[in-house]
Amino acid sequence: MRRNILLNPGPATTSDTVKFAQIVPDICPREKEFGSIMEFVSRELTELVGSNEKYTTILFGGSGTAAVEAILSSVVDNKIILIINNGAYGKRMCEIAEIYNLNYIEFKSSQIETINLKELEEVIKKNNEESKINNCGAISHLAVVHHETTTGILNDIELLGEICKKYSIEMIVDAMSSFAGIPIDMYKMNIKYLASSSNKCIQGMAGISFVVADKKALNNTQNIKPRNLYLNIYKQYSYFKDNYQMRFTPPVQILYALKQAIIEAKGETIEKRYKRYKECCEILWDGLDKLNLNRLIDKNISSMLLTSVIEPQIKNYKFDRLHDYLYSRGFTIYPGKISSENTFRIANIGDIYQDDMRRFVKILEEYFTGII
Structure with a gap:
């Protein structure tokens, strides 16, 4: 097989063993045997960034944007989300928030310089003061891209996590192009929700997106009225927890490849x-x-x-x-x-x-x- 070297920011070059892992006998995804594949994938993805006791991974068929949209549409209620925009993918989160009519504040930052954390904190303080005066919603979530592949800038999510902790804000991280490539500790960095996909640094095939979520935070979202059917995180989580199945048909062969990619990532x-x-x-x-x-x-x-x-x-x-x-x-x-x-x-x-x-x-x- 010809080996192409992909120097684009995803899908990434994969090993032959990952490619060949897709060649398996046909199987109905409702079988227990396949459920065990998905359980393995979910638990092992979680272990790369946190413990299975505190966190869980929810799988979706779709590109990485599906995972980001799932988080934004599922976990933000009627309060305010602060979105850091310092590249194309921060901008995309704002577009998603606009489509779902979320209460959001766009914090525009330079695409080629570090985020001004002092200015960011001032925005949070100002909003908190106004919410008290006007008796309206305060900032409940902050969303940021970890590795902005618009330019290659790496945002400091650990410092952002400290700010979120200070103001009791839940942090959402788009780790599409950093998960399994750069060490991430969700507990240490105070990340409540993390989005990524199967075809970047984890070195699997394109077709699976996933959300790693803090279980306590996730359980607090179960009474939020669903804004969509397919991408609702809590319903997907609840169904998988009870049945070890996705609610809708998964990309079967891609999950076999992802299992192999996880094995190789852990080995390395x-x-x-x-x-x-x-x-x-x-x-x-x-x-x-x-x-x-x-x-x-x-x-x-x-x-x-x-x-x-x-x-x-x-x-x-x-x-x-x-x-x-x-x-x-x-x-x-x-x-x-x-x-x-x-x-x-x-x-x-x-x-x-x-x-x-x-x-x-x-x-x-x-x-x-x-x-x-």
Whole structure:
């Protein structure tokens, strides 16, 4: 099988063992045997970020956005949610909140600098004072993207968790592109709800999204009137707890692949996986420096899982040509997603290793040498 190296921010490159795990006898997802697969997946995903005593993982068929939408539509009642927008995926949470007519405050932050926590706290204080004066709802939830793949910035969710704890706010984290790639401790970081998917750093196939939830917080949502059918977290959780089944048909083969991906992640450990990712990033950065290609954000705030590269001012350069040149040689990169600069993005998540990145850098050098 041809091995393509995906340097886009997901779906990520997978191992052959994960791919082949999908080749299983047909099975009805209502059988106990398959229920045990889903139970394994749910419990093991939870263990990567917390204990099964305190937290639980709710599985959905769908892309990562399904998990984010499930949280926002299921857990925010009639109070206010504060959404940090410092990239395309923070903006997407605001769009979801708008569609569901949630009471939300959008905290706009720079896409290339750290979140101003002092300003954020001032917004919370001001809202709390106004809620007391006007006898209206206070901020009950805060939502933030951990790794914003718009630029590769890594938001400090531990510091945000401390602010949330100070003001009795439940924190929602979109960890789509950091779960199983960067160590996360939900208890230590004060995260009540975390969203991710099967096709990023966990290195499975696309098709499963999931929510890791604090059980106590989750149980407090059971009387919130459902805003939709498919994505209601508490109903999905309750049904699975009683039956070890999803309420609706799951993507069966993808779950077998996810089970294998979890086994491989545990074998490697998240700490060693993050080390591997960072070593690949360092190889990439060294190569970019030699080609005089500038990075968009400072290395001190980078996730080291994705790099936004400022497009060079070279006469014969066009992104599409660069993409096609790399694609024909087994590497896929992504265009930029920020309006203030022309960029392209290179991710280094998935089943890729140092030699893969060295080969990529060499081909990148060949391309730019050829057009200058």
